[in-house]
Amino acid sequence: MTTPQDGGLTTVLGRLAHRSVTPAPTLPPPGRLASPGSRTRAVTALAVVAVFALIPLASLVVPWVLPGPVDVLNSAGTLDVLGLCFVFAGVALGYDVLFGFTGLLSFGQVLYFAIGAYGLDITLTVWNWPLLPALLVTLAAGLLVALVLGAISLRGSGIAFAMVTLAFAQVGYYLIEDNPHNLTGGDTGLAMSAARLPSALVGVASTRNLYWLALVFLIVVYAVVWLVTGSSTGRVWLAIRESERRAEVLGYRSFPFKLASFALSSLIATAGGIVYLLLVGTATPDAVASTTVTISILVMVVLGGAGTRWGAVAGAMVYVYLQQYLLKIAAEPSFGALPAVLRVPLSQPSFLLGALFILFILFAPGGVAGLASRVAARVSTRRRKPQAEPREKPVE
Amino acid sequence: MSAASAASLGPAVDVSGLQVSIGGSRVLAGVDLRVPVGQVTALLGRNGVGKTTTLRALIGLLPSAGDISLLGRRVSGWPTHRIIQLGVGYVPEDRDVFAGLSVAENLRIAEADRDADYDRVYDLFPELRQRSRQLAGSLSGGQQQMVAIGRVLLADRPLLLVDEPTKGLSPKFVSEVVDVLERVRETATILMVEQNVHVVRRLAQHVIVLDRGVVAHAGEVGDLDDETLARRLLGVSA
Amino acid sequence: MSTFIAITISGLALGAVYFLIASGLSLIYGLMDVLNFAHGVFLTLGAYAGWAVAAHLPGLGFGGVVIAAAAAGAAVAAVTELLLIRPLYGRPISQILVTIGLDLALVGLLEGGFGSDSLSITVPGWLTAVTAVGGERIPNGDFVALGAGLAVLGALTWFLRRTRYGMIIRAGAENRDMVRALGIDVGRAFTVVFAVGGAAAGLAGLLNSVVFSGALVDPTQGDQLLIFAFIVVVIGGLGSIAGSAVAATGVGLVQVYVTFYAGSGAGLAQLGNVSVVLVLAIVLLVRPRGLLGRTA
Numbered sequence: 001m002t003t004p005q006d007g008g009l010t011t012v013l014g015r016l017a018h019r020s021v022t023p024a025p026t027l028p029p030p031g032r033l034a035s036p037g038s039r040t041r042a043v044t045a046l047a048v049v050a051v052f053a054l055i056p057l058a059s060l061v062v063p064w065v066l067p068g069p070v071d072v073l074n075s076a077g078t079l080d081v082l083g084l085c086f087v088f089a090g091v092a093l094g095y096d097v098l099f100g101f102t103g104l105l106s107f108g109q110v111l112y113f114a115i116g117a118y119g120l121d122i123t124l125t126v127w128n129w130p131l132l133p134a135l136l137v138t139l140a141a142g143l144l145v146a147l148v149l150g151a152i153s154l155r156g157s158g159i160a161f162a163m164v165t166l167a168f169a170q171v172g173y174y175l176i177e178d179n180p181h182n183l184t185g186g187d188t189g190l191a192m193s194a195a196r197l198p199s200a201l202v203g204v205a206s207t208r209n210l211y212w213l214a215l216v217f218l219i220v221v222y223a224v225v226w227l228v229t230g231s232s233t234g235r236v237w238l239a240i241r242e243s244e245r246r247a248e249v250l251g252y253r254s255f256p257f258k259l260a261s262f263a264l265s266s267l268i269a270t271a272g273g274i275v276y277l278l279l280v281g282t283a284t285p286d287a288v289a290s291t292t293v294t295i296s297i298l299v300m301v302v303l304g305g306a307g308t309r310w311g312a313v314a315g316a317m318v319y320v321y322l323q324q325y326l327l328k329i330a331a332e333p334s335f336g337a338l339p340a341v342l343r344v345p346l347s348q349p350s351f352l353l354g355a356l357f358i359l360f361i362l363f364a365p366g367g368v369a370g371l372a373s374r375v376a377a378r379v380s381t382r383r384r385k386p387q388a389e390p391r392e393k394p395v396e
Numbered sequence: 397m398s399a400a401s402a403a404s405l406g407p408a409v410d411v412s413g414l415q416v417s418i419g420g421s422r423v424l425a426g427v428d429l430r431v432p433v434g435q436v437t438a439l440l441g442r443n444g445v446g447k448t449t450t451l452r453a454l455i456g457l458l459p460s461a462g463d464i465s466l467l468g469r470r471v472s473g474w475p476t477h478r479i480i481q482l483g484v485g486y487v488p489e490d491r492d493v494f495a496g497l498s499v500a501e502n503l504r505i506a507e508a509d510r511d512a513d514y515d516r517v518y519d520l521f522p523e524l525r526q527r528s529r530q531l532a533g534s535l536s537g538g539q540q541q542m543v544a545i546g547r548v549l550l551a552d553r554p555l556l557l558v559d560e561p562t563k564g565l566s567p568k569f570v571s572e573v574v575d576v577l578e579r580v581r582e583t584a585t586i587l588m589v590e591q592n593v594h595v596v597r598r599l600a601q602h603v604i605v606l607d608r609g610v611v612a613h614a615g616e617v618g619d620l621d622d623e624t625l626a627r628r629l630l631g632v633s634a
Numbered sequence: 635m636s637t638f639i640a641i642t643i644s645g646l647a648l649g650a651v652y653f654l655i656a657s658g659l660s661l662i663y664g665l666m667d668v669l670n671f672a673h674g675v676f677l678t679l680g681a682y683a684g685w686a687v688a689a690h691l692p693g694l695g696f697g698g699v700v701i702a703a704a705a706a707g708a709a710v711a712a713v714t715e716l717l718l719i720r721p722l723y724g725r726p727i728s729q730i731l732v733t734i735g736l737d738l739a740l741v742g743l744l745e746g747g748f749g750s751d752s753l754s755i756t757v758p759g760w761l762t763a764v765t766a767v768g769g770e771r772i773p774n775g776d777f778v779a780l781g782a783g784l785a786v787l788g789a790l791t792w793f794l795r796r797t798r799y800g801m802i803i804r805a806g807a808e809n810r811d812m813v814r815a816l817g818i819d820v821g822r823a824f825t826v827v828f829a830v831g832g833a834a835a836g837l838a839g840l841l842n843s844v845v846f847s848g849a850l851v852d853p854t855q856g857d858q859l860l861i862f863a864f865i866v867v868v869i870g871g872l873g874s875i876a877g878s879a880v881a882a883t884g885v886g887l888v889q890v891y892v893t894f895y896a897g898s899g900a901g902l903a904q905l906g907n908v909s910v911v912l913v914l915a916i917v918l919l920v921r922p923r924g925l926l927g928r929t930a
Binding site (some may be wrong): 105155156159160162163164167169170171174175177298299302345347349350351352353354355357358362363 | 663669706719725727734735736737738740741742743746747851857861864867872904907918923924
Binding site for chain 2 (some may be wrong): 808
């Protein structure tokens with residue numbers, strides 16, 4: 001159940017990836033649900049899913065905390081925001097596969113999110129295709145681009161890889177902004193035509209259905225990620241994260257595994273982009289292709305706790321929720337009465353989230369999941385062995 | 397320094413309960429050792445047993461648990477540069493000269509204060525004066541070792557930690573290095589990791605042998621005459 | 635032909651700005667293994683500091699503006715290193731992440747304080763004037779940028795080769811532990827390196843807004859420029875100042891040539907930028923370590 005630990009030799013990548021972000025998670029072996037601990041977790045997960053599934057049916061008045069303009073639990077505003085939370089939770093989960101599990105710091109997954117959103121948008125709106133071919137072609141495009149660009153990017157290691165992914169994503173942003181052949185609508189974006197969509201996804205009742213669609217997306221992604229990361233492939237990924245050289249010594253050629261991780265993460269992002277478009281109805285470059293989105297996803301995963309799956313989900317949900325909620329608060333009249341020194345920073349979600357991010361990195365690098373497991377370790381009667389911590393003082 | 401006056405001063409190195417883990421495996425599991433002042437002590441043991449790890453832990457390049465005192469001061473938890481400033485010289489196992497800097501720069505960077513004794517270093521290693529502008533990366537192994545040793549001799553350092561000074565050197569350089577260390581031991585305490593038993597015999601008065609993460613034997617160099625002991629602890633015949 | 639010269643000078647000027655940023659990034663990475671995303675904010679803050687001095691202390695002249703930009707960059711960089719980077723020793727990915735967080739937070743703050751609109755820097759007339767060179771009119775700003783780039787290259791080289799601190803930085807980039815083992819506090823060198831990188835970045839931010847953005851300053855300028863600086867650093871080779879210089883020149887020229895000679899058809903406006911990324915991809919395929927990079 002423990003991940004392979006390297007002896008003395010670690011490559012730079014392994015050293016970079018391993019040391020900082022989170023203590024190595026203990027993965028249950030395939031064919032799990034054996035231990036009571038994981039059974040509790042499964043029950044909790046099912047309960048959470050059930051609660052979220054039922055929200056659209058609950059016309060409860062909940063003061064203060066809701067992000068939409070109306071303080072009713074199943075109002076359109078709330079459902080929209082929650083749907084967005086689910087979409088980004090899925091995308092963040094995909095990113096966790098790449099960063100948290102395989103140890104590859106990529107700044108370019110937003111490109112595939114954009115391919116998903118704009119791909120579906122263009123096929124449906126500009127080319128007027130039926131829904132199913134549009135979906136399939138978009139997904140295929142995302143996968144294909146991921147394989148090609150991933151193969152190139154992975155030539156560099158560590159920092160070089162990260163920079164190249166950033167560069168490719170930036171090119172995507174530029175191309176979209178450029179509006180070649182009037183396909184993308186440039187800066188103002190492209191509104192999706194609903195002509196080819198099933199009626200369930202359009203019109204008055206659609207908010208609820210789209211909400212459930214987003215939730216299903218998240219569940220499917222989670223299931224896939226859970227299965228793959230728990231499989232032997234997942235263990236190779238963890239080995240690569242710890243030390244690429246060691247994984248190769250054990251007989252694994254790391255490149256195909258890294259590429260597979262990259263492709264899976266990108267495919268999930270593409271699917272996320274598709275659901276995003278259905279949910280929001282428009283694709284704009286700033287919302288789906290900019291580096292701001294990349295950074296947001298990274299922040300979500302690290303805040304939640306990289307390499308823990310549910311951490312990424314939690315991080316994304318908190319991030320998107322906070323962002324919307326803070327914007328709502330900043331628009332309140334009582335907020336405008338605050339002195340500028342307070343008002344300016346508090347009105348900027350980026351500032352608050354960035355500051356929160358910094359605090360977490362300094363003091364809680366394992367993210368929310370890390371904090372939660374520390375609390376659980378203290379509370380549970382069954383003492384878990386503390387992570388073997390060789391450091392008595394911080395290494396300089 | 398005579399053995400009698402040496403005994404009256406505290407040990408130059410006093411370690412108890414030193415534990416070091418690397419990458420999850422415990423390398424040193426509670427090392428206790430004492431290095432007497434003014435003498436040469438050889439740190440011996442099989443390959444990979446943790447001799448280099450011990451030296452690096454002493455100067456804080458590796459995180460460790462336990463009590464470490466150097467030159468009478470408790471240095472556990474100190475940052476490396478503060479430990480060195482007490483008067484410690486470190487000659488690492490693979491020379492670790494700065495390849496992109498010239499010989500002169502490699503020496504200059506090691507100047508501890510304004511009274512750097514270049515005469516002493518060039519006296520011991522005349523070749524360094526001729527090659528002072530040459531990039532250290534283009535030197536031979538032996539010449540790099542001269543730089544590595546020379547730079548700790550620019551100032552008076554009472555304690556020298558030397559890691560396999562003759563490793564990979566041609567016989568000519570080996571004897572040059574041994575000559576230099578013989579001269580240096582008159583004014584400094586030396587703790588030396590060394591695999592070459594002949595060098596050990598010539599330079600050291602004391603020996604400490606590591607085995608399985610702890611000190612297995614601490615005594616005089618004459619102890620190595622015992623064949624069974626030597627073979628058991630070192631895997632060599634002395 | 636004279637058009638070609640004008641374009642070339644423009645490309646070299648752009649390259650100079652890239653070099654100013656890339657050199658700091660390379661220096662920091664070379665010594666500390668930290669990829670500093672907050673560099674973009676140092677750029678932006680430098681530009682804003684320049685704007686503030688130009689607007690409120692006009693008596694100091696353009697020289698004062700330049701100094702303010704560099705000083706602001708240096709100050710913010712030093713504080714960043716002391717408060718955020720230092721506590722995260724031994725955790726390089728966390729260090730990178732924390733600079734990302736700083737970038738996010740500070741850009742948000744600037745947008746809150748100044749709005750996303752651009753501010754205008756008052757610049758002396760001679761800066762926006764043009765000089766005739768061989769029949770072409772070349773903006774003086776290009777010469778200033780080029781001059782700044784060369785001056786910083788010279789100053790950095792002098793600093794690294796002829797001062798004790800520079801020697802410590804060069805040695806530390808090779809082997810930090812050994813520098814410590816010689817009794818030197820590398821931590822101080824870290825702060826110095828961050829400050830130097832920050833100063834160059836502040837200067838670059840000012841030059842970028844004055845020379846290439848019509849004397850306008852906005853909160854996201856720095857980040858947009860930073861991406862190209864990263865590309866330059868990777869092409870040139872992480873940790874190599876000379877590599878940054880070569881790559882910066884190349885990237886600047888490629889961008890300008892392609893943009894000019896490709897014309898202005900629909901969808902081609904970004905060809906210059908796309909070509910740069912193409913160069914990056916090619917370099918990476920052929921020489922993964924970059925042109926003059928040291929081993930990772």
